[in-house]
Amino acid sequence: MEKASPELRKRCRRLNKRRVKLKDAEYIFCWIQQNLRANDNPIIDAAVAAGNKYRLPVVVYHALGHGYPHANARIHRFILEGSRSLAPAVEQRGLRFISYVERPEKMEKGLVYRLAERAALMVTDDIPAYVARWQAESVANKTRCPVIAVDANCLVPMNEFPKQLSRNKYFRRAQTPLREKYLEAKTELEPDVSRYEGEFDFEPDDLSILDLDELIGNCEIDHSVKPVEYFKGSRARALEQLKWACENVLPDYDRARTNSSHPHNGSKLSPYLHFGQLSVREIVREVRQNSKPKQTNWKFLDELLSWREFFHHTARHSAEPSAYSFLPDWSRKTLEEHAVERSELSTPPLNDIIHGETYDETWNAAQKQYVLDAWMPNNIRMYWGKTLVGWMKSPQEAWYTACYLNDRFSLDGRDPATYGNIGWCFGKINYPRRETKIYGTVGRPSDTAMKKRTGVKEWIIAQAKREVDRVEVPDSVEPFNKLTS
Numbered sequence: 001m002e003k004a005s006p007e008l009r010k011r012c013r014r015l016n017k018r019r020v021k022l023k024d025a026e027y028i029f030c031w032i033q034q035n036l037r038a039n040d041n042p043i044i045d046a047a048v049a050a051g052n053k054y055r056l057p058v059v060v061y062h063a064l065g066h067g068y069p070h071a072n073a074r075i076h077r078f079i080l081e082g083s084r085s086l087a088p089a090v091e092q093r094g095l096r097f098i099s100y101v102e103r104p105e106k107m108e109k110g111l112v113y114r115l116a117e118r119a120a121l122m123v124t125d126d127i128p129a130y131v132a133r134w135q136a137e138s139v140a141n142k143t144r145c146p147v148i149a150v151d152a153n154c155l156v157p158m159n160e161f162p163k164q165l166s167r168n169k170y171f172r173r174a175q176t177p178l179r180e181k182y183l184e185a186k187t188e189l190e191p192d193v194s195r196y197e198g199e200f201d202f203e204p205d206d207l208s209i210l211d212l213d214e215l216i217g218n219c220e221i222d223h224s225v226k227p228v229e230y231f232k233g234s235r236a237r238a239l240e241q242l243k244w245a246c247e248n249v250l251p252d253y254d255r256a257r258t259n260s261s262h263p264h265n266g267s268k269l270s271p272y273l274h275f276g277q278l279s280v281r282e283i284v285r286e287v288r289q290n291s292k293p294k295q296t297n298w299k300f301l302d303e304l305l306s307w308r309e310f311f312h313h314t315a316r317h318s319a320e321p322s323a324y325s326f327l328p329d330w331s332r333k334t335l336e337e338h339a340v341e342r343s344e345l346s347t348p349p350l351n352d353i354i355h356g357e358t359y360d361e362t363w364n365a366a367q368k369q370y371v372l373d374a375w376m377p378n379n380i381r382m383y384w385g386k387t388l389v390g391w392m393k394s395p396q397e398a399w400y401t402a403c404y405l406n407d408r409f410s411l412d413g414r415d416p417a418t419y420g421n422i423g424w425c426f427g428k429i430n431y432p433r434r435e436t437k438i439y440g441t442v443g444r445p446s447d448t449a450m451k452k453r454t455g456v457k458e459w460i461i462a463q464a465k466r467e468v469d470r471v472e473v474p475d476s477v478e479p480f481n482k483l484t485s
Helices: 006-010 042-054 073-092 111-117 130-142 168-183 212-217 235-256 270-274 280-289 294-316 329-337 339-343 350-355 361-373 378-391 395-409 416-425 456-464
Strands: 012-014 027-032 058-064 096-101 119-125 147-150
Touching: 006 012, 006 042, 027 042, 027 111, 042 058, 042 119, 042 147, 058 073, 058 111, 073 096, 073 212, 073 235, 111 119, 111 130, 119 130, 130 147, 168 280, 168 294, 235 270, 235 280, 235 294, 270 416, 280 294, 294 416, 329 339, 329 395, 350 361, 350 395, 361 378, 361 395, 361 456, 378 395, 378 416, 395 416
Parallel strands: 027 058, 027 119, 058 096, 119 147
Antiparallel strands: 012 147
């Protein structure tokens, strides 16, 4: 009987104090919200370990509703492509997989609770941002069975750091010695119990036979934000992108990453990390096996392991990383003190901001990366975010506009890492700078150095001229989170 290892147990966090009740229990319920992979997935491993312990089969469930914030065809398509490839891979592990896609002709009220009623225990994702966090906590408060949240997002579990580490250098110092232990930890636990063959009180969706275009077309979501050809959500496509990144991005990563015009300026793995088609561990292993220069590999892995996981750590210790209160007191104070100066500026209309048609050519080039490509190079993201700070009448409006654009259009939006990046533009994890007008002691944007890099001026001109299909424009940008201050 395979049991949970100490490394796997460290990834687990109880969300309620319910006791396991085996009487009438039919299975262990594994509710995958965001980590859309069957392999190297600690959530599934934790469910299998529980199933082996209690002699129960595991049911893996993934559902997609249409009421999540910024629900659109782009995000829907990417998720459903991931879910479609998740199903056979779960079944290959000897586990039952069921899925459900909400649409007007198929509305299942309280389905996750109904499935949990028949379970001895539930496991789900431990994600410190966006709706997965709220949903897990809400379900744990209402369901009768124990709910365990499992960290499948980081190489080193967030639970290793119970106290907040305020700076990346402190986090790196604490995290680095733990990396090898988790890199070598055993995964792919095998079930000792046969596959669950019971019936359910609804008809699960079989994505392998459903036409995704027709399915998505029937969903009540924003259809003006369309899928992009480059990013496909399947596990196979994620693995292809990882191979491409190792062959093309790593050799020149130090130089190319700061040049937005370079065709290999980023790995484009962040959407697959956000939705979990790839694990951090398999990326680390692939990079290490690559024969490229060690310095290049070190910088790539530092971004992945130090900065990305530091932002997950920061989000874990935040009430809500998409809230304005996520920013430090000093940056909110200085930006609010200079709000009068910004009130005299001309803020571009929201329609022009969304479509990248403002008076700032560099900013337009950046925004069109989001609207047309569903992803933006890191280097230009900094200018994009800082420019919004200076455009809006209030820092709150600037923050929520940045989060809105990121979350609606980018496939790596709604993520602790992208909230951390946006926060950096507003002073998060930074020190106060020399005080200036409009920005106070928060750093100002500048594209001067950017434009000195080979090919960037021409790239900006070309990108800013791209035609953008019209998308729906709201009357105003409202925060979607529960904390608006």
